[in-house]
Amino acid sequence: IEVIVHGTTVATNAILTGRIARTGLITTYGFRDALEMRRGIRERLYDNKYTPPPPLVPRYLRLGVRERVDAAGSVVEPLDEDHLREAVAELRDEDVESVAVCFLHAYRNPAHEAQAAEVIAAEWPEAHVSLSHAVLSERRFYERISTTAINAAVGPILATYLRHLLAELGGRGFDGALRVMKSNGGLMSPEVAAAREAAHTLLSGPAGAVAGGTAFSRMQGNSNLIVMDMGGTSCDVCLIEEGTSLVTREGSVARYRLMLPMLDIHTVGAGGGSIARVDEAGLLEVGPASAGSHPGPACYRRGGEFATVTDADVVLGYISPDYFLGGRMALDGELARQAVRAQVAEALGTSDLEAAAGVYDVINAKMAAAIREVSVQRGYDPRRFTLLVAGGAGAVHVCPIARDIGIRRVMVPRDASVFSAFGMLTTDYRHDFVRTYEATLAVADPDTIRAAFDEMCAEGEELLGAEGVASAEMSHVLKMDLRYHGQIHEVEMPVEPAAFDEPGMPSIHQKFHERHEEIYSYATEADPVEVVNLRVTSIGHAWTTEPRTEPLGDADASEAFKGNRSTYFRDSGVVEVPVYDGTAVLPGMRIDGPCIVELPDTNVVVDTYFDLSCDSYGHFLLEARD
Structure with a gap:
């Protein structure tokens, strides 16, 4: 290693x-x-x-x-x-x-x-x-x-944690390099993390899936993606435009203000362990409380008594009790049904299936709202994007979510449950620098701006060099924070060094007006534009991870067919749905919906509005029917 x-x-x-x-x-x-x-x-x-x-x-x-x-x-x-x-x-x-x-x-x-x-x-x-x-x-x-x-x-x-981790790894014979994931989706050495950038790890956990989404956009030749990572407790959603994940600089952790570059991830309490209950007003609520993995959903047979999203999925037939984790862990479908009946169905006066479908609908609505938060609320039309589903639970829920927000193309990685780990192996070193420089853009001093950018680039190269990155593998992205005169908040925008040579920098003016109108639906071109901050992102290319591809074969997937299973869909009731072994679904195969493709660590539930195919990387593509 x-x-x-x-x-x-x-x-x-x-x-x-x-x-x-x-x-x-x-x-x-x-x-x-x-x-x-x-x-x-x-x-x-x-x-x-x-x-x-x-x-x-x-x-x-x-x-x-x-x-x-x-x-x-x-x-x-x-x-x-x-x-x-x-x-x-x-x-x-x-x-x-x-x-x-x-x-x-x-x-x-x-x-x-x-x-x-x-x-x-x-x-x-x-x-x-x-x-x-x-x-x-x-x-x-x-x-x-x-x-x-x-x-x-x-x-x-x-610092203490990383020191102990390095000692433990060394004691087990590891003599390679340890790298730490940053909140901005990049990497850094443990020495940099411990000495100066500890706060840059506060959103390190969910950043891997976003990095994986960026790599996917390159692999698939699709530069516009919305990544939805649904795990056991929460669902993380972010947007990737033109192959670049969106970054925010205004966030908080436990309500403590943090102003560092971090991937613009919106998180909601929606996961497989999210608990369903009926409140005092008789309304069905799902999450954010979670049963976790211990005791977990009722169907885990570990003493859990709460009805969860996973229990509802089992009741609806989306998850086979006999094939959970590839058959290594048996679920109890009757315990799932009892929990849904006792805590949801009886309170609502409905059948077990209707109650489970209600849990399914509510959790899907929460995740659809999260997708709108990172797209519609930020000025993006989600219908222009492909929805990339990560996490073990996401592919069970993705079809109705995609239909709700008008997305017609869905990607499900074959290894969706470990997609964050894949993402970490595709990212680069990344360090961000900022200098405050306040002036009206029309009269800003190009020499002062260049000097500030050169200083930050030099600082980035020194840091990357200390981490072992060769000069040929370094690059820099230059950005400005701009606003109209009198505004409080700024718009961050990439700039090209050649634009500084233009008297008054008209090309930067024009790009700012266009970006402002895209975000806020208006631009006031007569107002002066102010520079507030200059920023540099220094990138060190770490390594190249090229997943293997296979030639596309026959479209017939009959060899992967396992049998039929009774499954409940909201618009058609209980139907017999063909189930396929996902490990035997090979590149080129196509399956019409409705169907279920089972993998050891996830299930892909395809409803009547989508069809499934397997691409050359072995990943699953769901496309809406015309």
């Missing part, structure tokens, strides 16, 4: 459970409460009892020191090193493990933060230090101080 790529939830779990490192904060004198004051806006506007979560750094560990840099980056008051040493000594006496340093306007001039780092290293060399200009070098003080605090809070936890 040469490389192990690791997606981890260590940092996420630390924040969610509150089991973080004991963290201190050093900031500009008079601004220590910015972390607790947040934006001063209630998350729920009309709920005055909805209090924010406790700050990651308690007030007595948030210390201000005398220094001041103005918004232009000029030093107003030098850093008082004696005052800083007092703060460092106080935090050390409080057994603090990690220190976040965030000074006002450090994104403009990081000299005081760099000076503070030197003092802390001299006085307290064992402390883990996070500097805001290294974590997030852009304006918006609350977002910067919150992100830096998160990085400091999880840094020692992740």
Whole structure:
């Protein structure tokens, strides 16, 4: 084994459970409460009892020191090193493990933060230090101080975990490279993750499926995909346009503000273990509570008593109790039926089948709404996209979801249940950098812009070089954050260096107007356009993973036929549906719906509106009938 790529939830779990490192904060004198004051806006506007979560750094560990840099980056008051040493000594006496340093306007001039780092290293060399200009070098003080605090809070936890993991792997004879998945869909070395980018792993877990979707878009020659990854507890949805996954920079984890590049993934509590119940008003609800894998759905025979989505799928005939996990785990169909009857059917006054179909419909509606969230709500027409289904449970539910939102083409990877792992093996090293530069685009200084981009590219190349990436395998994507004068939020847009040579940069103006109209349905071309931030994504090509292809054979799939099974569909009731062995469905074979294709780790349920075929990679393509 040469490389192990690791997606981890260590940092996420630390924040969610509150089991973080004991963290201190050093900031500009008079601004220590910015972390607790947040934006001063209630998350729920009309709920005055909805209090924010406790700050990651308690007030007595948030210390201000005398220094001041103005918004232009000029030093107003030098850093008082004696005052800083007092703060460092106080935090050390409080057994603090990690220190976040965030000074006002450090994104403009990081000299005081760099000076503070030197003092802390001299006085307290064992402390883990996070500097805001290294974590997030852009304006918006609350977002910067919150992100830096998160990085400091999880840094020692992740560093310890990775150190133990490397030791364990070494003890078992592994002498290759370990790489860590980032929230932006890229890779980094464990040294970079532990030293400076711990917060970049907070959404590491679901990023693999998105990376796999990007690779699929190249393999299939289809650059527009919507990825739906349905597991046991949740469903993650994201959109890939022109072969590139969408990235957001405004998110939160456990309601703590995080402003780092992360894949724009929308998650809903919809999985195979989602629990179904009838509420006090007599309405059927499914999720977000989950039975998990222990005890799991009632049909698992592990003592689970709740009716779940998996139980409903068994009752409807979509999952065979005798072929779950390829027959390695037998399910109890009668326990599934009893759970659905006791907790759903009797409360609604319907039959077991109707109740199970209701559970199926509700969970499908939740996932369809999630797809609309990442497409329609962002200005994209989902009908232009192919729906890529990952996760063990997704292919059981995909046909009605696709019909609901008007998608006519669905892809199901043969190894859908481990699609995230596949994605991790197809991604590259990726590091993001940002510099705040504020000017009207028409009068912006091209030389200053080029210098900032060159500086960030050089920083990226240095980081990639330390991770073992050759210069020939490095590339950079240049972007600008633009907005109309007076707006609060920006639109991120890729730019070409040649555009800086144009007087007034008219091509960037035009692309911004077009993108703004695409997102917000209007453009005001008479208004001046402002530059807010300059960004660089440095990419290091890690390796090439080329899945094998097979020539397309005969369309006849009769050799894969296993028999018929009674299955319930909403529009046709109980029908006898042909079941096929998915391991025997070969490239070129075609099967008309309705049918069920069974694999050891997933089932593809094709309703009467779709037909199935197997492509040269061995993956399944579902296409809507005319």
